[in-house]
Amino acid sequence: MIESLEGRYFLAFIALLEEKSFSRAADRLGYVQSTVTTHIQQLEKISGQKLFHRYPRGIELTEAGKIFSKYAYQYVHLSQSLKESMNELNQPSGTIRIRTQESFFLTRMLPFVQEYTRNSPSVNLRIEQGSHQDILKGVIDYELDFGIVPQNPNRHDILFYPVLEETIVFAASEDISRKVRNEGVQILNDELFISSGTSCLYHTSAVDVLKDAGIMVKDALELSSLEMIKQYVSCGKGFALVPKIAINNELKTGTLKILPFHSKMSFSHGLIVHKNRELSFTAKSFQSELLSFFS
Known part of the structure; x- marks a missing residue:
């Protein structure tokens, strides 16, 4: 054969x-x-x-x-x-395929991508978005060169390189935030909970925190776009789980507020690669520059 x-x-x-x-x-x-x-x-x-x-x-x-x-x-x-290898490259070239969560790309990775593509114009950087499981599967199946996930998958066939710690918060409009301050977080039992989906690790952690606070999610909405989530919540339509860095501008203008929960939610994002993948010169260079950028 x-x-x-x-x-x-x-x-x-x-x-x-x-x-x-x-x-x-x-x-x-x-x-x-x-x-x-x-x-x-x-x-x-x-x-x-x-x-x-x-x-x-x-x-x-x-x-x-x-x-x-x-x-x-x-x-x-x-x-x-x-x-x-045969061309004995002096400069990275070719294609790098990487998959990450949309929120991480928009809030953390975009500056790196802009710098990297400016310094390595011969590299075709193909960036895709996906959930934690989508990213992990792509790396395991050799479909991707790299993935960026919100926590160490702890698999024997995956190498994990920590990149940064991400704080996740519950955000809501000024109106809902005021109700929480005056009446307590229990009023969220009657509010719509918005997240990027049940397959997201953020969502799982959020449900546990809410449960500990006596809040049962009765009505939830999944939106894949971070910008859609922010716009929806800004209109007073429920509360959402988002990376804190993603709403810095909205916090400054007062469009969104962080809801008071005692439990801190944070995730250690990292770069993953298949243990058995033979990295090309370009891939090694990309990995080194990405880790250096975030360090």
């Missing part, structure tokens, strides 16, 4: 996986659509497994395809590393 595999088949597989369409995959690779179709058919013939389900709305990986994808990403990564 291995001796029959060709690099272009792996590239076609990854393009189809990410684009979800034969035509878009062909456009991305500069092929005609029939070429991508042929490459995928060759892969399925060589592996003896169906790798994609074809539907009118697009494609999805089969179970065999999910297994194959891990090796396909490793191939692409190793090809890039080999290319860089």
Whole structure:
């Protein structure tokens, strides 16, 4: 099987996986659509497994395809590393794929990205957003070079490099904040709780803190955008869980207030990478600069 595999088949597989369409995959690779179709058919013939389900709305990986994808990403990564080594790079180049939470990117990482892209113009920095589990899965499956997560996953196959401590707070409008000061936090039992979703570690910790204060979340709203959360809460629509740094401007203008809870919520964000991933010259340089920036 291995001796029959060709690099272009792996590239076609990854393009189809990410684009979800034969035509878009062909456009991305500069092929005609029939070429991508042929490459995928060759892969399925060589592996003896169906790798994609074809539907009118697009494609999805089969179970065999999910297994194959891990090796396909490793191939692409190793090809890039080999290319860089052979060229004896004096300056980082190529692609770095990293996934982080939206709130961390907007409040902490954006200044680093601006500086890094200015100093390393030949690097294609592909940054994605995702939940803690999305990020961890991407690193485990070799889909990503790096991830940034809110706490150490404590896995034997993952290396964790602490970046910074993040304080999380409950925020609300002046009106709701005043009610809490006058009547106590129990009035939050009747208010809408807004977070970025139950899959977020912030949300889990928040529910525990609320429970300890005698507050049961009866009505919750999930919003993926940090800006949407802030705007929604500013209108007096419930209270939200956000990184403290994310509402500095709103605290200065009085648009939002921090609700008084005795329990402090903080998370040690860190950079994660698969223990068995062979980092390219560019990836090593990126890791070093990111950790240096935040230190």
